[in-house]
Amino acid sequence: MNKAKDASQPNASQSDAKSDLQVYFRLLSYLKVYWKAGILVLIGFAINAATEVSIAQLIKYIIDAINTADQSAKNLFPVLVIFLFFCRGLGSFLGNYFSAVISRNLVFTLRQQIFDKLLKLPTAYYLNNSSGHITAKIIYNVEQVTAASTESLKTIVRDGLTVILLLGYLFYMNWRLSLTILIIAPLIALVIRKAAKRMRRLSTQLQNSMGDVSHVVQEAVNGYSVVKSFGGQEYEKQRFHRYSFENLKKGLKLVVVVSINTPLVQLFMAIAMSIVIWIALRPQIIGDTSAGEFVAYITAAGLLSKPVKALTDINEKIQRGLAATKSIFDVIDQADEPNLGQFKPPMSGQIQFNQVGVTYPDGTKALDQINLHIESGETIALVGRSGAGKSTLVNTLLRYQTHQEGQLIVDGHEIEDIELNYLRHHIAMVNQQVILFDRTVRENIAYGELADATEEQIIAASKAAYAHDFIMELPKGYDTNLGANGLNLSGGQRQRLAIARAMLKNAPILILDEATSALDNQSEHYIQQALDQAMQGRTTIVIAHRLSTIENADRIVVMDHGQIIEVGNHQELLDKQGEYAKLYQRQFHLDDEP
Structure with a gap:
């Protein structure tokens, strides 16, 4: 046994030497x-x-x-x-x-x-x-x-x-x-x-x-x-x-x-x-x-x-x-993010999850046989306890994560067949954790592919997000540098800039992930009006935040352990007295209290 081990050592050494030379x-x-x-x-x-x-x-x-x-x-x-x-x-x-x-x-x-x-x-x-x-x-x-x-x-x-x-x-x-x-x-x-x-x-x-x-x-x-x-x-x-x-x-x-x-x-x-x-x-x-x-x-x-x-x-x-x-x-030498799709179809925001399953490398089943058809222009709210699979479902749509089972179809094409950058170009997202860059307000709103936006378009998006007024109060207005991650602004102000960025993108699919969680009640009221306007004519997926958005959604999807357990509008789900009703009483009912 030792002889075999000793015999293998020169080969390993030679292999390492060859690798070093390469x-x-x-x-x-x-x-x-x-x-x-x-x-x-x-x-x-x-x-x-x-x-x-x-x-x-x-x-x-x-x-x-x-x-x-x-x-x-x-x-x-x-x-x-x-x-x-x-x-x-x-x-x-x-x-x-x-x-x-x-x-x-x-x-x-x-x-x-x-x-x-x-x-x-x-x-x-x-x-x-x-x-x-x-x-x-x-x-x-x-x-x-x-x-x-x-x-x-x-x-x-x-x-x-x-x-x-x-x-x-x-x-x-x-x-x-x-x-x-x-x-x-x-x-x-x-x-x-x-x-x-x-x-x-x-x-x-x-x-x-x-x-x-x-x-x-x-x-x-x-x-x-x-x-x-x-x-x-x-x-x-x-x-x-x-x-x-x-x-x-x-x-x-x-x-x-x-x-x-x-x-x-x-x-x-x-x-x-x-x-x-x-x-x-x-x-x-x-x-x-x-x-x-x-x-x-x-x-x-x-x-x-x-x-x-x-x-x-x-x-x-x-x-x-x-x-x-x-x-x-x-x-x-790491493999690039897969982008083998060739199609660039007209995007209206019709989405179909057919038996979609996602399993993490450690074996955890994040999504299990998800069946969900979202019509163009429909607003869907995702609710459920932490770890239910809400973020994973959204991430598969953005192709941040890849599903291993089933089909995910967007506007008649399997999502893998759509060119990746084209797909993401037609999806706007507002996250709970706002990312701002050490640049001016204007550059943060008109970021990346939006850099060619006109001044009028930037101001219109800011006004729609109720951000224009506080921007004009900054030392240099839209030319004010925000510093590292915009920490000089309040949470609500940072959130409104993120919403302005999403509105400027004007994509047919809008994803809101706790988009108003950082806002006070007054700001939330105005932002909700802006979001209601932004959702008109767009397919909107809302990961559950405040009660008002949940109530106004066309359908509410309740998730638990990677599965969909209930689907319906607000009143229908309350009448069922199922999991949503329990969540409503436990989490959302407090919003009605003075």
Whole structure:
């Protein structure tokens, strides 16, 4: 049994290595478009590497010239030194600047791709992943990707060329002596390989912990009112401390691996250098050499230490970047929200649920054999206790959730056959939880596909939603910036802006999910009039809120445990003395009390 397990390990290791190479080459494919800048990077770092060898050769000439009487050669050395460092600076500038150009463009491109993908992902992705982890991918992880691409390539090109040229120079000077340096290569490779696995694992854990930290911060900031009103400051402080401390531990563990890896490689280099110096000091072994040649050889060998150290350190950057790259490609490779529909039929709002069933991934039956026919222009109210399936039913109509059983037909076509954006274009929705953006009032009402609406249309929608008067009282009227989620407005004002947005859309299907729950009695009276007007000639689905809307609905659908248990108008259901009557007495009767 153990043998079988052991035999499988090399295969897993090879598979991981293959996967890493695939991820790395895929990442590098993003750099192809910047090949012109890449050539300049190569030229710049080639010049920079050549100056390293030139330093050793210049020292040789200087020492040999000291023993000669050639004053003209001595006068040339200051000019050569200035020229050498000018070339070195030029090469360094070209390499660093154009590698930064590639790096920042890569970050820009990846962020654009991830954000574009996030806009196309199905609702399930957002339910299964916290906003903090999603945010960390697009902000933190993308920055880490540059470590595996441009930063690592920059080091590999610059320091790799330096090592190659210095080794070439050393072998040119004395190939037998130079073989000693190569003895340590297998030991360095072994250390790097062992460290790489550990670095990768810790880098992944570090990025995940960063997502946890981001998630806690977002929850505390978005829910600051609850935190303050319920005295949750100490709890949130402890929670942030716990995740931050976990992030600290992962970071320090990564530092330990890196800090041990580099000195070990340098130790092996020092051993090789010691052997080289020991041999070099024995003329009977290496033969007769001038003082200049000896010093130049030792100088070149000593110059190897810095680029070798840099090439060793790049291992940590590559592993950190690859871990981030995998997490980013996991998002990019997610399947888009299904949109295979081709039909764009005239939409009047006729809806049929035929034996529709929805089952959540955990096996929960959210909707069970729903049969409901809604005529065009009809107002349907959905009532029932929490978890009855009201929101799920609405979400299937918007295709936020997919039904696994039965048929959902809209205006004679199965909903999957209707083009998704076209379908949603013809549905307006007002939620209980109003979403406003950090933009002006005008931009919040005329949002997205409504951005081309005229000033007259925006004002008309605002007046219909009884929002125009309070908007004009704002500092800049319709040009007032609302700030984060419009929290400077009251709940009723925010709700009326959402209703104005829905009215401006002027869709044939209107969905109201607790649309007046945040309004005071006076505002609710006006808004109800506006909603009554908005519902005229539209198919309206109302998830139960205040009694007035329930009473005026053409039909009331009572749901429980994902099933429809009663259907009728207000009076019919009261006369039945069934579940609706109980709900009415328990929940709605209070609205009649003074």
